[in-house]
Structure formats: C-alpha cells, structure tokens
Amino acid sequence: MRQRIARFMLGRNGQDPLNIFILIAATAALVLGSFLRGFVGDILRLITLALIAVSWFRMLSKNLPRRRAENARYLRWRYQVSGFFRCQKTRWEQRRDYRFFTCPSCRSTLRVPRGRGKIRIVCRKCGSSFTRKS
Ligand SMILES: [Zn+2]
Structure with missing residues (x-):
C-alpha cells in the first residue's frame, strides 16, 4: 500500500509550504464558518471547500515548474510579511533610546537617538535632510 501511494505520487508536486498555508486558511475558514449562521457562514463553508480542492489539486499536480513558481512567490511574500513584523519588533524594543x-x-x-532636541536629520540613502525634534 505504501509503495502504491509512493508510485502514485511519483512526479507529482506533493506537500509544500504554500499547501500547508492553504490548509491552515481552510481550517480558519471552517472554524469561523461554524460560528456563523446564514449567508456569511455558507460563503465561509464554500471557501473552505474551495481551498481544500485547491490544495488537493496542487498536491496531485504534475505541472511541477508552475507549482514551484507559485510556492516561490508565496515564500517571497511570507518573507516580506515576517520582515515587516521583525522590523516593528526591533522598533518597539529600541523605542526608549x-x-x-x-x-x-x-x-x-x-533612526536617531532620543533626547537631542531639535536636530537636522540627513538621510543616508538619498542625502536629503529635514529638521525634527528627537
Ligand atoms: Zn531618503
């Protein structure tokens, strides 16, 4: 049985980080949809089914270059989002100084040191300057 599954999955995309993200989104839609009645709940259940279908399609797909490109795009986006939060965390930790x-x-x-009064700030990237209270 294991070998048959392995043979079936040969040349197919299988599981990747984008698929895992899609399944987490499907779970979130399912949980949210179970709390809501009526039209919005129906839409969320429909979204859950659609996401599960997409995840199965991607898992069994044999168009590997396309699936890899999708996954790479997702990973780039995830890196940007996590970078934004990393930056906010650093700013929060350094907010006293x-x-x-x-x-x-x-x-x-x-970034300028605090408590220096009104200072002229020169941008290191483009060289333009402006005055602010630090
Ligand atoms: Zn600048």
Whole structure:
C-alpha cells in the first residue's frame, strides 16, 4: 500500500509550504464558518471547500515548474510579511533610546537617538535632510 501511494505520487508536486498555508486558511475558514449562521457562514463553508480542492489539486499536480513558481512567490511574500513584523519588533524594543522617522523623499526609515532636541536629520540613502525634534 505504501509503495502504491509512493508510485502514485511519483512526479507529482506533493506537500509544500504554500499547501500547508492553504490548509491552515481552510481550517480558519471552517472554524469561523461554524460560528456563523446564514449567508456569511455558507460563503465561509464554500471557501473552505474551495481551498481544500485547491490544495488537493496542487498536491496531485504534475505541472511541477508552475507549482514551484507559485510556492516561490508565496515564500517571497511570507518573507516580506515576517520582515515587516521583525522590523516593528526591533522598533518597539529600541523605542526608549531611539526615534524613528520616515525620509520625506525616499520613504526609508531613519533612526536617531532620543533626547537631542531639535536636530537636522540627513538621510543616508538619498542625502536629503529635514529638521525634527528627537
Ligand atoms: Zn531618503
């Protein structure tokens, strides 16, 4: 039986991080949908079924280049999202010693020491400067 499954899965995509994310989303929709009655609950149950169908399709798919590209896109997105939260965590940990500003011309984040009064801040990335209270 194990060998038959292994032979069946040969050349197929199988499980990947994107599929795991889809199944977690399906579970979330299922749990949320079980609390809600009526139209919204029906929609959530429909979404659950659709997500499970997509996950099965991706798992059994033989179009590996396409599935790998989807997974890579998902991993890039996940890295960006986790990077944003990592950045917010660092800012929160350093909030007593530093103030954070956004450069008005290039939108990059600038960190300056707190309690220096009114200072001229020069962006290291684009060289533009502006005055703020630190
Ligand atoms: Zn700048």
